[in-house]
Amino acid sequence: MISFLDFEKPIAELEARIAELRATASGSDLDIESEIGKLEKKSSGMLVATYAKLTPWQKTQVARHPQRPHFLDYIRLIFTDFVPLAGDRVYGEDEAIVGGLATLDGRKVVVIGHEKGHDTPSRIKHNFGSAKPEGYRKAIRLMELASKFGLPVVTLVDTAGAFPGIEAEERGQAEAIARSTEACLALEVPMVAAIVGEGGSGGAIAIAAANKVLMLEHAIYSVISPEGASSILWRTSDKAAEAATAMKVTAQDLLGLKVIDAVVPEPTGGAHRDPAATARALADALGHELDALGALSGPQLVRQREDRFLAIGSL
């Protein structure tokens, strides 16, 4: 059962009407199939039309949809032989970032990403995808492992941001993020990042300073959450929609700014309506980029990555 977002209310009402009709029809010999068919066509038409012109704030809600596929869904759907690797060897195991060895359509890789969880226990276990320093230090460790054994790195970014807490600060959240970004830039193996949900600020870039950066069609990527920007710049909590538009957080905007390299299309109605198709499209896009980068030497990969980030926003 898909949970509808606020802006999908007309579609939700239509779907409810269809379900009602079906229930009525099943107990009687009334022929309302053609009526149902008409309504279904209307409903899917509305879904297509709505998703063809989502506002940045609507996309923000889609990107955060509780049923949107997360890291472990992608692991299940497109990676095989996943060997999770745990711990930063310094302090602990932070399950807000999950990573390990995996195979993507025959390609051996190291895969790292934020996991938000899908219900209350798993959200708590994964701290809602907000990593602490040990999460970033684990990412660094896995990137270094990848470099050592010549394995490409794939990262899936999906976080509201790094965790803001006392212990995170005490253990060096800022330093961990800075070093993780540095570790991305140092990789002598191909690195492809995909923003699959929310790309939230420093907590995202720490594992997204890649050779190629992809973004799902309705994902968002931003320096601060629209709510945060609203409260700081507008000094009110109710300008999030305006802030989302002003900050240019959508994949389509970021492609224009050359912050990302390609947009991966989502099924009609968003990734959560067909996780398997979303995952397949993502796998194909990741594979395409990995194969192209495979032609470059280690130093060429470092250079390409450096030039990519030096060039963003240049005159």
Next chain:
Amino acid sequence: MSWLDKVRNSLSNLSKRDTPDTLWMKCPSCGEMLYAKDFEANLSVCPKCEHHGRIGAKARFDQLLDAGYSVLPTPKVPENPLNFRDTKKYPDRLKAARAANPYPDALTNALGTIEGAKAVLGVQDFAFMGGSMGMAVGAAFVAGVEKAIAENCAYVICTAAGGARMQEGILSLMQMPKTTVATRRLAAAGLPYIVVLTDPTTGGVTASYAMLGDVQIAEPGALIGFAGQRVIQDTIREKLPDGFQRAEYLHAHGMVDMVVHRKDLKGTLAMLLGYLARKEVA
């Protein structure tokens, strides 16, 4: 009082430089009334409580570099790439900041010597839009490092920033990897990178070049952290420990090498450069 309010209050106390009606000022820490000229002559440190006031690039250059330094040009970058406006247009905010400050953006470099040791010194000025890191700051950082590499000398930066410049959206976030490319190149050239964390250094600046120094120095009492205190409090709903995110607290948690009083900063930098300067190849 939230840290933001504190920032605002101390700004209003300390940033009205050189206007005749601010001959006297109140120390934002201990409340002592100070004669502004005396305060400046004391390196903008309160003689009563040792509170380290915020200072701009010009004062910092004068304090740390030997006479005869040259201020480097601030690189030009695209302005207002997002066509951003919140309650004001971003270009209007920039214009106001430029009218109130001596340099065109929040990070300015100078080439000079520190007790004879050659260095490029970058200074971030909190008075310029909260020192925030946008494309101009990123470009100035990269240019400062490139100059250091060209001159075969150290890069020293005094950081001060509330974080990323939100008016540049994602492009401000991209300055984190961009500046890190520069620190890696400086390291590859075997040249020292020294960070002086000044009040306040938070957000994306802390989570990139401000935490990557070969040696990390902090000024006494400086607020240094990743997340803002209000955000942390709203998230965990616990009282923050005394001195949380202050220089001394970071030192106790192993995040900085030393907390150095402003009067000792130049000597400390000179000493460090003496040890870390690249040996000439015979």
